Amino acid sequence: MSMIFRGLLILVTVTNLFYMVRKMRRAQMKIEESVFWICISVVFVILSIFPKIAASLADILGIGETVNFIFLTIIFIVLEKLFIVSIKLSKLESRYEELVQEYALDRKRMEEVTK
């Protein structure tokens, strides 16, 4: 791994960490969600400062190129996260529907009462 690349990796992952933290605080993101992104960002920073960690893990798993291991892990994590977000979105849509229905019926009830 060239020094330039390594330096760039560290710069990018650290900047990403600060950027994410700032955005989450501004957006007042719920703690449960923030924890995931902070953990991931910190892991990236650590891996870019100590590339030997990723290299060793790749070796243990018998994966030839370290970068393939990184790809595999990230894709897996992203897929899982996406899946969980799908489920959350689905729940949210159901509850939104439920709320709108209740509200509509409630307005009707008000009309009936004031007749």
Next chain:
Amino acid sequence: MKVLIIIPAYNEEENIENVVKNLENSYTQFDYVVLNDGSKDRTLEKCRENKFNVIDVPVNIGLAGVFQIGMKYALENDYDMALQFDADGQHQPEYIEQMVTYMEKKKADIVIGARSQQELKAGGMRGVGSRLISQLIRIVTGRRISDPTSGMRLFNRRMIKLLAKESNIPPEPDMLAYALKQGYSIEEVTVTMKEREFGQSYLSMTKAVKYMIIQCMSILFVRVFRRRVIE
């Protein structure tokens, strides 16, 4: 002192009548409001039958959500203090007067009804969790809070305004660390609590572990996760 007792309720048909009737009969100096969080059982019906003061939340939004509804209601109706109170009969209303007096005397923003050390030690896993959180809060804020997971919390008008307005302050222990960091004052009054009479608590093992992890991270990195709230 106008005090509002906020009673979040989800599927508490077995306990709700006893709890509220007790308040109505023996504690008329306090107002209360039941927040029915979209219960699937007969909690709402029981409230209506007994003509309890209840806000029916149409969709289940969880404790944090209904807690904030309680705070908004308290703010709208000019209450001086608001008390978070469980619908399952664990909290004892005998201590409310004490908590109110203590809050006035110490001019505290939050007064926690704290279980004694013996009660906490006897609590098994929950007791362990509570003590861990206690330690973390002490490390981060320097303040010793002996029962941070107690759900019996009294808030003054300043806190009512804050909690009604801000969206990311759920009634969880990490909120205490946040409040301390922001310069709010927290006091504790020793109370006793009963075991849950009927029904089941909703926390399973995995949920409990996840909850602890999130609480710990939220307390340790309270500066990171939250921005400063300007009053």
